Amino acid sequence: MHNSQESVIKIEIDSGFKCKSRDSIKKSILNHLTYTLSKDKFSATKLDIYMSVALAVKDYLSERWSKTQRTYHNEKAKRVYYLSLEFLMGKSFLNSLVNLGLYDEFNDVVKELGSSLEEIDAAEFDAGLGNGGLGRLAACFLDSMATMELPAYGYGIRYEYGIFFQRIANGYQIETPDPWLRYGSPWEIPRPEYLYPVKFYGYVQTSTDAEGKYICEWKGFSDVMAMAYDIPIPGYKNNTVNNLRLWAAKSSRDFDLSYFNHGNYEQAVSDKVITETLSKVLYPNDNVFEGKELRLKQEYFFVSATLQDIVRRYKKSHAKDFSRFSDMNAIQLNDTHPAIAIAELMRLLIDIEGLSWDESWAITTKTFAYTNHTVLPEALERWSIGLLAKVLPRHIQIIFEINSRFLSEVAGKFPGDNNILGRMSIIEEGEDKKVSMANLAIVGSHSVNGVSALHSGIIKDTLFKDFYLMWPEKFNNKTNGITPRRWLTVCNPALSNLITEAIGEEWVKDLSRLKKLTPFAVDSSFCEKWEKVKVENKNRLAEYILKTNGVKVDPQSIFDCQIKRIHEYKRQLLNVLHAISLYNILKENPKAINCKRTVIFGGKAAPGYYTAKLIIKLANSVADVINNDPAIDDKLKIVFLANYGVSLAEKIIPAANLSEQISTAGTEASGTGNMKFALNGALTIGTLDGANVEILEEVGKDNIFIFGHDSNEVNQLKSSGYCSYNYYNSIDSLKQTINMISSGFFSRDDANRFKPITDSLLYNDHYLLFADYESYMETQRQVEKEFVDKKIWTRKSVFNVAGSGKFSSDRTIAEYNSDIWRLKPVPIKP
Ligand code: NBX
Ligand code: IMP
Secondary structure (H helix, E strand, C coil): CCCCCCCCCCCCCCCCCCCCCHHHHHHHHHHHHHHHCCCCCCCCCHHHHHHHHHHHHHHHHHHHHHHHHHHHHHCCCCEEEEECCCEEEECCHHHHHHHHCCHHHHHHHHHHCCCCHHHHHHCCCCEEECCCHHHHHHHHHHHHHHHCCCCEEEEEECCCECCCEEEEECCEEEEECCCCCCCCCCCCEEEEEEEEEEEECCEEEEEECCCCCEEEEEECCEEEEEEEEEEEEECCCCCCEEEEEEEEEEEHHHHCHHHHHHCCHHHHHHHHHHHHHHHCECCCCCCCCCCCHHHHHHHHHHHHHHHHHHHHHHHHHHCCCHHHHHHHEEEEEECCCCCCHHHHHHHHHHHHCCCCHHHHHHHHHHHEEEECCCCCHHHCCEEEHHHHHHHCHHHHHHHHHHHHHHHHHHHHHCCCCHHHHHHHCCEECCCCCEEEHHHHHHHCCCEEEECCHHHHHHHHHHHCHHHHHHCHHHEEECCCCECHHHHHHHCCHHHHHHHHHHHCHHHHCCHHHHHHHHHHHHCHHHHHHHHHHHHHHHHHHHHHHHHHHCCCCCCCCEEEEEECCCCHHHCHHHHHHHHHHHHHHHHHCCCCCCCCEEEEEECCCCCCCHHHHHHHHHHHHHHHHHHCCHHHCCCEEEEEECCCCHHHHHHHHHHCCEEEECCCCCCCCCCCHHHHHHHCCCEEEECCCCCHHHHHHHHCHHHCEECCCCHHHHHHHHHCCCCHHHHHHHCHHHHHHHHHHHCCCCCCCCCCCCHHHHHHHHHCCCCCHHHHHHHHHHHHHHHHHHHCCHHHHHHHHHHHHHCCHHHEHHHHHHHHHHHHHCCCCCCCCC
């Protein structure tokens, strides 16, 4: 440690919380403007206003943050650490106000100062430190853990560049960097005193000490420093403020003056730049593994700094007695991205703390729990042995040792079965040997969970079948959830208020109370208000669409939304095929369907994912043709909204009527967008995949549109030699649609542009779009019939909200806690 964490203040500074009066708030904002930013009424920009108001909000967070951390120490609480390479936080301003219970006060003060909460919110950059569902789930979990008063910490990387910005130019995705820290973030607190060295490369030297004990030493390494930045995570209307600690890479040379003094100055500066690239940028892949050295180093960098911090905190109360470590700490691994932590904790306990292998292994397996988020084979992390051995020479030894002990156990359990050893081995044999991080995570954890009932079943029956046979008690399900604060209170205040008027405000902390809305579904004056809220939300989105895309959409049309990462398994293409087929129906007879439709797409494609990018171009090309064809009487519009992320989701979801959740059954682990839509009164059209299955159970079959093959039927189709070409040949409208795409109807300047898409559908169709096409078409016709009857639709909309109670991340976190972590809530006194 280069900078002591020892406090130098000897007086008591806990003087209670700041006054929440409008006067104090105003004073605090003006103080920040005047003293922190040195601005006045002649020079304050929009950014200055945002900064000074945000800093005033942070003052309220800071005092609660300190008190929360002090209380955890004083009460020697058991803690949970949520380790994730991604935290998709979005904006913090409005969410902090709502959680602090200061929304109305700030609203008034800010108006008095000549601004508005909306304007201030617009000046904030999203913290986009994640790709999609997995990263946003981590953010929802932080909110729930703080709301439930659990001593919880998020740990991750402070990427200088988050998920790229997406622009659409000529229908194509263009990526530009996301410099979210360009003007600094008012929410983060740099902590230069929390600074840890992280080692890479080098070799392991073995020896025996005076007592004959075998010693391993990591030598010849180079190191990078990890410096902490903290972000406060407030609970909803309690005094808890938990901590999200993100690590930034700093050159270790910065802390070594002689390097600059005696070395080559230019070399010194360029070395510094190279080491600091470690935390520069988030890898923009979603559900795909890319075996890059820099990514492996990111994973280890944050894991190593985090475990050093956890051990430091533990030792403050337990010194070198590690026997209580797993009683005091739970570590949850968000997928396998941080799974190297299992080898790292073993290394710390054995090489640094001097514990035996067996003691260390018992502590490790009792501490770790692993959450799987995908069954897609291309997403599973499998690091090549050569790379791992080069970057982490000690860890590869530890992994081999874990594996050899584990395989002896397997051999004892399944005598004579040699195949099972190969299937369960952490080391995958082959020309280029690989370390299966999923297998390591399962072996090193006491709990393995999937993220929906269906997905957890698939894990047990197929993906991790052998492990389930060996340790059935390790496996469990934790159906995902979303925080009702951001995904209803903050993003849809009008609906939120209407619900509170009807059933009281307790639903915000106990979402199961939404059940009480059920009788209101038949109350016509309530339903009128409900409809009005939705229409107002749609009007706002229509304005936004006009501004960004120049397309005029009818707020009376059905807002049909598919917003998520672009991926073949999510089948945005099936949605596009439907839009073209619908266009063909309307071309033939504009009166054939008397329901107007606006199809809204949003989503980023990984920059290296060729097919996903071509799908974006296709959606935009189809939109161009259809939106400009007067023959269909404005019955159908298609828009692709650029730069989908948390903030855009908060605009779209409250305005949606129809939620598209149409992945091939068995591929989407859970989905969480599906839950956000239902909570905001949209009806789902979906397959029996992921959490859709549970949404169906909660809202009832009359209030959701289910179509297509279920996961068993998908498996049967695939094993009996699925041939998509037969569907093409026998379904006329499908044939017409595919022929239009392949003949250049949507690409007049290059008839072959979309051939890769049509060829892959005709001759492979890995995700069975053709097999589900007819059922999807029929179900969409049913949707139209029901949408034109406003009364019926609104009733179903209310039933969807009433049935969403299960999908609060508070419920999910309560289950993690009672089944896996077993923490006692620690309330923070005012
Ligand atoms: O995790 C997602 C699943 O696809 C969703 O079904 C699920 O609801 C969600 C939360 O459980 N997975 C996901 O978002 N994965 C990634 O973003 C990802 C990122 C990097 C990577 C692999 C996967 N290397
Ligand atoms: P950490 O949990 O050790 O990382 O410390 C986080 C914060 O908790 C510190 O900044 C202090 O505000 C508080 N804290 C740390 N140590 C103690 C202690 O021994 N008693 C009470 N509060 C503490």
